[in-house]
Amino acid sequence: MKLTAAELARTLSRPDPRRCGLLIFGADPMRVALRRQEALAALLGPGAEAEMRLTRLPAGDLRRDPAQLIDSVKAQGFFPGARGVFVEDATDTLADTIAAALAEWRPGDAVVVVSAGSLTAKSALRKLFEPHPAAYCLGLYDDPPGREEVEAMLAAAGLTDLGRDAMTDLMALSRALDPGDFRQTVEKIGLYKWQDPAPLTPAEVAALAPATVEAEVDEVLDAVADADGKRVGPLMQRLAGQGVGAVTLCIGATRHFRALHVAASDPGGPAQGLARMRPPVFGPRRDRMQRQAERWGRARLEQALSILLDTDLALRSSQRAPQMAVMERALLRLSMLARR
Numbered sequence: 001m002k003l004t005a006a007e008l009a010r011t012l013s014r015p016d017p018r019r020c021g022l023l024i025f026g027a028d029p030m031r032v033a034l035r036r037q038e039a040l041a042a043l044l045g046p047g048a049e050a051e052m053r054l055t056r057l058p059a060g061d062l063r064r065d066p067a068q069l070i071d072s073v074k075a076q077g078f079f080p081g082a083r084g085v086f087v088e089d090a091t092d093t094l095a096d097t098i099a100a101a102l103a104e105w106r107p108g109d110a111v112v113v114v115s116a117g118s119l120t121a122k123s124a125l126r127k128l129f130e131p132h133p134a135a136y137c138l139g140l141y142d143d144p145p146g147r148e149e150v151e152a153m154l155a156a157a158g159l160t161d162l163g164r165d166a167m168t169d170l171m172a173l174s175r176a177l178d179p180g181d182f183r184q185t186v187e188k189i190g191l192y193k194w195q196d197p198a199p200l201t202p203a204e205v206a207a208l209a210p211a212t213v214e215a216e217v218d219e220v221l222d223a224v225a226d227a228d229g230k231r232v233g234p235l236m237q238r239l240a241g242q243g244v245g246a247v248t249l250c251i252g253a254t255r256h257f258r259a260l261h262v263a264a265s266d267p268g269g270p271a272q273g274l275a276r277m278r279p280p281v282f283g284p285r286r287d288r289m290q291r292q293a294e295r296w297g298r299a300r301l302e303q304a305l306s307i308l309l310d311t312d313l314a315l316r317s318s319q320r321a322p323q324m325a326v327m328e329r330a331l332l333r334l335s336m337l338a339r340r
Contacts, residue, residue, distance in 0.1 A: 012042035020105040021112035023129040025119045026140030030180045036115045044082050051079040059089045066097040073110045083110035090116045095124035157190030166200040217252040224331045225292040227338035246323035254308045261301040263293040
């Protein structure tokens with residue numbers, strides 16, 4: 001039976017003891033590993049590995065000794081509770097071995113959980129699990145998690161009181177981060193809000209989101225767009241110490257001012273323009289960019305983009321001037337332009 005990620009979450013919330021197997025496949029190993037971990041925890045309960053109720057069978061070992069799978073499925077455990085057999089990194093060469101184990105499966109035997117990489121529609125493993133009346137099949141693709149999945153992660157982290165804006169920002173963050181990074185961010189927010197009765201705010205989401213060099217670059221560009229020229233020099237020194245080059249900074253500045261130009265040019269106003277952007281802008285940064293777009297206006301933003309284009313050409317030319325000095329001069333010109 002084919003399932004979506006949301007349907008699997010609902011199914012695993014009430015595991016059916018009559019189901020014999022589950023196949024999880026996808027091109028992203030992190031997505032597959034996270035979903036497999038959730039599935040095993042839901043099917044077997046806590047402490048399954050410590051109580052020897054979970055048997056792990058790497059695909060290589062199973063190819064050398066196919067009988068291991070049926071033996072593990074039929075084996076009796078020392079501890080009470082559901083049992084499982086996890087076949088890791090399976091390929092179509094194991095389809096017949098897994099099919100034999102599913103055919104021999106009876107209620108009370110260990111459930112068979114199989115993880116695999118990317119599988120085509122003609123894959124033997126998919127043809128085994130998808131039409132099987134007592135097994136599930138879940139394909140994981142590059143689509144970001146849906147709202148139901150995000151809400152399940154938040155509930156698991158103890159986050160139940162969220163404002164509408166905070167939830168919007170978390171959904172935007174789930175689309176911007178890798179699955180593992182987003183899960184770690186949710187857990188970090190859960191620890192931060194432990195025993196805090198106040199609702200989660202967009203400012204807290206932004207503060208707890210992963211810090212990157214891009215965030216440091218954004219700080220310089222915000223100083224420029226807010227006409228705070230005194231901060232440009234020290235911030236650029238810090239970026240230079242981190243190994244950020246002038247060309248990288250120029251590309252970031254061009255991207256930032258182009259986004260402001262798109263927002264300022266939107267018929268519905270800067271707020272509507274920012275709402276349509278991909279990747280999304282969220283939290284206090286969204287409000288700040290809206291104020292910047294309103295302050296600059298389309299005409300001055302076009303001047304700013306012209307300055308940045310000339311700077312980019314200068315940086316890529318054969319001129320001998322220090323590149324960071326050329327970039328700092330351009331940013332100071334922009335901060336002065338913002339004051340007019």
